[in-house]
Amino acid sequence: MAETRLQESNKERKKVGISNTLMLFIVLVIMIAFFGITSQIKFGQQFFFSILNIIPMLSNISYIGIIACILTMLLITGEMDFSIGGNIGLTSCLAALLLSKGINGVLVVLICLAVGILMGVFNGFIVTRLGVNSIIATIGTMSIWRGIGYTLSNGESMLAFNPVIDYLGRGTIFKYIPFPIILFIIVIILTYIIMNRSKIGRRIYAIGVNPMASYLSGTNVKGIKFLLFIFCGAAASLGGLILTSLSAVGMPQHGQGLELTVVSAVILGGTALSGGKGQILGTLAGVLILSILYNGLTMLNIMYFYIQIIRGIVLILVVATYEIRQSRALRRV
Amino acid sequence: MSKTKLIFILVLAVALIATFSIMPGCTTAQAATEKTVAESESGYALYEQLRGYAQANKEWPEKLAADYSLAFTNIMGGIPFCESVWQNVQDQWKFAGGDPNKLYYADNQYDATMGLQNADILLAKKPDVFINFQFDSKVNSIISNKFSAANIPIIAVDVPTPGAPFMGVNNFQVAYMAGEKAIELVEAAGGIDAIDKIILMQMPSGGEVVMLRSEGFYQAFADKYGADKIDPMTIRGDGGAGEAEQANQALTDILSANPDIENAVLTSVNEQTMSGCIAAVQTAGRWDPEKWIVVTQGCDETGQQQLRDGLTDASVAYFPEKYGEYLIPASVALMNGALVPPFLYVENEVITLDNIDEYYPAK
Amino acid sequence: MTENNIVLKMEKITKQFPGVLALDSVSIDLKKGEVLGILGENGAGKSTLIKILAGNYIKDSGEIFIDGEKFEINNPGEAMASGIRVIYQELNTLNNLTVAENIFIGEQLVKTGLKIVDWKSMVKKSKIILESLNVDLNPKAVMEDLSVSEKQVVEIAKALSKEAKILVMDEPTAALSEDDTKSLFRIICTLKEKGVSIIYISHRLKEIFEITDRVTVLRDGKKVKTLVTAETNTNELVSLMVGRDIKEMYPKREVPITETVMEVKGLIAEGVNNISFNLKRGEILGVFGLLGSGRTSLVKALFGANPIKSGEIFIKGKKVSIKSPRRARDSKIGLVPLDRKMEGLALALGVKENITLANINDLGRGFLINKKTEALKAEKWADSLNIRTPSINTEVNSLSGGNQQKVVLARWLESGSEIIILNEPTRGIDVGAKIEIYKLMQDLCEKGAAIIMISSELPEILSIADRIIVMSKGRFTDQYTKNEATEEKLLSAACL
Structure with missing residues (x-):
């Protein structure tokens, strides 16, 4: 086993990204098998592998996944957006408020996405034009967005029932497949194509690997980062709308702490915080691992505190494995 | 080369999931609860009977829970109040003959999103009854929809869930009791004119019912002294979702905005927010136990300690360690097709330093 | 010349980097009070050799002798302790401190009995060191007000604040004007007279002829030859350096x-x-x-x-x-x-x-x-x-x-x-x-x-x-x- 792996990685030395992703999917499969089997043993019944579990779980993570895919692109350029959680809170309150004023559902969705884009523009402006470090800038805007959310909602949660909004999170296609999962899949495919096949994807990677060399080769580094901040803003508000739909409630607390969940999933997927490295499929695996871990452990009646500990250990283990593999690959050159 | 491998693994994973999900016994939906809710002649007779078993605090004479499963979400694990509730639910479940493996648990962490996710996970386990302890009453409506679609009855704890029997505090009554106790203390301290402000730390995100926890307090004052007198004195603050930190900040702001507060009446929705509030007053350097009349609600371990330390003057006890004595009989009654009263209010008591040892003997 | 005169001997030093053999069995020796030039193109291995001597890199094989005794240099501290001082091309001065503070950085003088920095004696000793180098520089001046060459003098003074046996100068004139170069050479002569041995690295032939006693030529990680400076000429050195005719x-x-x-x-x-x-x-x-x-x-x-x-x-x-x-x-x-x-x-x-x-x-x-x-x-x-x-x-x-x-x-x-x-x-x-x-x-x-x-x-x-x-x-x-x-x-x- 170890030997074949060694041979594999010798052959694939240049493509550390792909084989790391492969590793993640193997971990994922092992995890799924483990939860399936233990659930069977413990309860004598298959709770984990049932449509009743898998489908709601996937719709619950679809909004995280959508944001994670887009954030992966931004992280690859070496920038960060922590304001996504605040964006979700604001969007969800805004949507509920507009609905309560009797505004048409489609219009509400469009307004919220436009506001999301504006939030992205604001982040992009602060980071690329004023030159503020993106971590600091977006921690700042995170607080601003959430504060506006509290102001809009007066701190209360507001019911948000509307056919259009309902469909966004709870509608189904072909009777069984929830609409947010479809959205998630579309985003995965789009971002995958962008990052692996497109011109802008190439520029994103090059910026992450060496911003100076990219700039001196005529790449509009700031422009691309700006664009990705806008994408992030739009993705977060789409996520906020889905979450509003899933909970049927607009509340300023929505998305609290979500930025860390999303960032951990992206990092787990093999994206480097320093930029230049990352794969959309890796992020997909990261999102699935973290949420299946929660789902499976909760299924097994494991206390939340232990789940937190296990999550942390998994994150560190996986990232440490990347580092070890990386340094081995370097030593072999 | 590696891409084909990747696709292979993906296909494998999908196939694995597919196999498991069509395995016999996995997807067959639990035979839809066949128990027709028997229109019991005596109304809530079964519940009353089981409640009697539970209050004895020992094994029930009948193992009525033996073949059933129960799901419970906790509002926030780790807080003494919530841990007491959970502990008592576990104990009573065992007394009722329930299988501990069939008592499903999840922690909502004061997070509505998590509450939703947990509800989905527990729904997938198709419990016979679901006890929902989740802080946002409006989010509970969507949870209620899902479970009623699956024909699984819900019992709501402390925060209402639409269409479900409510177990917990009669918020208005408790708050009114707290208010009456506070009035007693105000009178002893020289009457309402000696008081500068009445501060209510509220929790708007808990919905209207939780708002009653402080509005009842206000009502007691308004009934006694008249709303015209009380209204200008009353400050309502948003203490957040029941955690110390947010309440601390909110009260700090109130204190800065009202530099002349010296003698005040202070109440909040639970003991955690109160500890944040007291810390805020102390940090501001304006703490004087003689001048602050502090009446709180919950009287969990934190609250007992605050009482013993002289930080609070009185606390209305919810007796979380007795919640299971209501929840399990109600659940088992529902499992057995009986009805449960729409409101199951816990009995409350005003605890002060004088009677605390009666209810909670010092360790 | 007898063996006793040899202060430093590096024998068969080899250092491998991923993909490059940076040094291949290079030997040099340095006599007391001499200036040894090390000459070579970029990438010839000059810097690697110096970094090994300074303890920044660890050699793969080979031996280092100081005063005839075998020495293992595993970190910069050990190199310092054995009297080796290196002045790099990029200056390491702290620009918002004074001259005296820079000279005594890392080993400030402390008043006896008290853990208090003794500013007065730091300034006094700085003055003595600077005077011994024949330069007129105020120890209380702030570094950022100095010119590049003055900063370099401070670097030299810093190197000499503790007793230095071997002074290594890595391309010291890269940023200096001709006048500054001349005053640097004067300082080198002063040090030579005091018995300090100097390794002088440069690829400027003119300077090599002006200041060094002997010169070692490196090429592609190997030592080509060591010559007495007075007995060679530009053409010979260049062809040794590049390994072929200039026209080629x-x-x-x-x-x-x-x-x-x-x-x-x-x-x-x-x-x-x-x-x-x-x-x-x-x-x-x-x-x-x-x-x-x-x-x-x-x-x-x-x-x-x-x-x-x-x-x-x-x-x-x-x-x-x-x-x-x-x-x-x-x-x-x-x-x-x-x-x-x-x-x-x-x-x-x-x-x-x-x-x-x-x-x-x-x-x-x-x-x-x-x-x-x-x-x-x-x-x-x-x-x-x-x-x-x-x-x-x-x-x-x-x-x-x-x-x-x-x-x-x-x-x-x-x-x-x-x-x-x-x-x-x-x-x-x-x-x-x-x-x-x-x-x-x-x-x-x-x-x-x-x-x-x-x-x-x-x-x-x-x-x-x-x-x-x-x-x-x-x-x-x-x-x-x-x-x-x-x-x-x-x-x-x-x-x-």
Whole structure:
């Protein structure tokens, strides 16, 4: 086993990204098998592998996944957006408020996405034009967005029932497949194509690997980062709308702490915080691992505190494995 | 080369999931609860009977829970109040003959999103009854929809869930009791004119019912002294979702905005927010136990300690360690097709330093 | 001379880096009170040898003897303890502290009995050290007010604040004017008289002859020879250094120089003061200047990476506004930057991706990259520039310096650049690759390109450039044709 792996990685030395992703999917499969089997043993019944579990779980993570895919692109350029959680809170309150004023559902969705884009523009402006470090800038805007959310909602949660909004999170296609999962899949495919096949994807990677060399080769580094901040803003508000739909409630607390969940999933997927490295499929695996871990452990009646500990250990283990593999690959050159 | 491998693994994973999900016994939906809710002649007779078993605090004479499963979400694990509730639910479940493996648990962490996710996970386990302890009453409506679609009855704890029997505090009554106790203390301290402000730390995100926890307090004052007198004195603050930190900040702001507060009446929705509030007053350097009349609600371990330390003057006890004595009989009654009263209010008591040892003997 | 006279002996030192044998069994010895020159091209192994002596690198094999005793140097602290002091090319002074504080940094004098810094005696001792070097410098002066050469003196004083047996100076004159160099040499003579042994690293032959007693020549990680300075001459040293005849080393062809393609008038930008010049098709224009002369600022301004405050640039007679590297690229200007790892290449990406980096838009119609088109383009340049790489998908990181430089050059050829600016194009690459780069530059000129080559290597610029402009303090100070230029003229113009 170890030997074949060694041979594999010798052959694939240049493509550390792909084989790391492969590793993640193997971990994922092992995890799924483990939860399936233990659930069977413990309860004598298959709770984990049932449509009743898998489908709601996937719709619950679809909004995280959508944001994670887009954030992966931004992280690859070496920038960060922590304001996504605040964006979700604001969007969800805004949507509920507009609905309560009797505004048409489609219009509400469009307004919220436009506001999301504006939030992205604001982040992009602060980071690329004023030159503020993106971590600091977006921690700042995170607080601003959430504060506006509290102001809009007066701190209360507001019911948000509307056919259009309902469909966004709870509608189904072909009777069984929830609409947010479809959205998630579309985003995965789009971002995958962008990052692996497109011109802008190439520029994103090059910026992450060496911003100076990219700039001196005529790449509009700031422009691309700006664009990705806008994408992030739009993705977060789409996520906020889905979450509003899933909970049927607009509340300023929505998305609290979500930025860390999303960032951990992206990092787990093999994206480097320093930029230049990352794969959309890796992020997909990261999102699935973290949420299946929660789902499976909760299924097994494991206390939340232990789940937190296990999550942390998994994150560190996986990232440490990347580092070890990386340094081995370097030593072999 | 590696891409084909990747696709292979993906296909494998999908196939694995597919196999498991069509395995016999996995997807067959639990035979839809066949128990027709028997229109019991005596109304809530079964519940009353089981409640009697539970209050004895020992094994029930009948193992009525033996073949059933129960799901419970906790509002926030780790807080003494919530841990007491959970502990008592576990104990009573065992007394009722329930299988501990069939008592499903999840922690909502004061997070509505998590509450939703947990509800989905527990729904997938198709419990016979679901006890929902989740802080946002409006989010509970969507949870209620899902479970009623699956024909699984819900019992709501402390925060209402639409269409479900409510177990917990009669918020208005408790708050009114707290208010009456506070009035007693105000009178002893020289009457309402000696008081500068009445501060209510509220929790708007808990919905209207939780708002009653402080509005009842206000009502007691308004009934006694008249709303015209009380209204200008009353400050309502948003203490957040029941955690110390947010309440601390909110009260700090109130204190800065009202530099002349010296003698005040202070109440909040639970003991955690109160500890944040007291810390805020102390940090501001304006703490004087003689001048602050502090009446709180919950009287969990934190609250007992605050009482013993002289930080609070009185606390209305919810007796979380007795919640299971209501929840399990109600659940088992529902499992057995009986009805449960729409409101199951816990009995409350005003605890002060004088009677605390009666209810909670010092360790 | 007897064995006792030998202060330092390094024997058969070998050091391997990934992909490069940096030092291959190199031996040197240093006598008491002598100045030993170490001469070699960039990448010959000079710096590696010094870093091993200073404890910054650990040798793979070989032995070090100090005063005849075997010594293992595992970290900079051990090197310091055995009396070795190194002054690097990049100065390590802390600019907001005073001279005295810098001299005693890390080992401040403490009042006896008290843990209090003894400022007075620090200033007093600094004064004594500075006086012993025959320099007039106020110990209380703040570093940022000093000139580069004065800072260097402080570095020397710092090295001497504790007893120094061996002083290593790594290219100390890279940033110094001729006068400053002279005063530095005076200090070296003073130290010599006191019995300090000095290792002097430089690639300026003139200095080697002026100051050293003996000289060791390194080439490609190997020691070529040690000579007594008085018994050798420039030609011998150069041919030892490059391993071949000068003509062979710097091949120069006659290329017809035709019409003007670029004209710069009164360019003012950060670090660049009122510069005008023109550039003709087929021409290699050399720009020579010392460290800090503004040569790199000029490159950045021409390429749009530094904002231009005033002045005009004409390309083929048309006025252009170069506000960004993107505009420069679109005006058919290409840049091979100074630091290819930091500024030139995306190291973790492949050869292919690096070649097409400036022309991603041409990699297919619309939104997507056509991988076939891209591979074809990359293969074409890899072949025609003879880039030695296992495949075009190999990470550029694993290529040798010369091949990396060719990848950067290929990028601009792919983008059709007609004006190519090369900033120190042969820094840190081996001799064979250098020759290839020189030939390549002239091939390009033949095909009608115009080249601006910034270089601080005198033999290179003297042999390859058709015309040489000398810069100092952001201005052009003089201009020579290939035939007029000499080493002395360039150096003295560079110090104006």
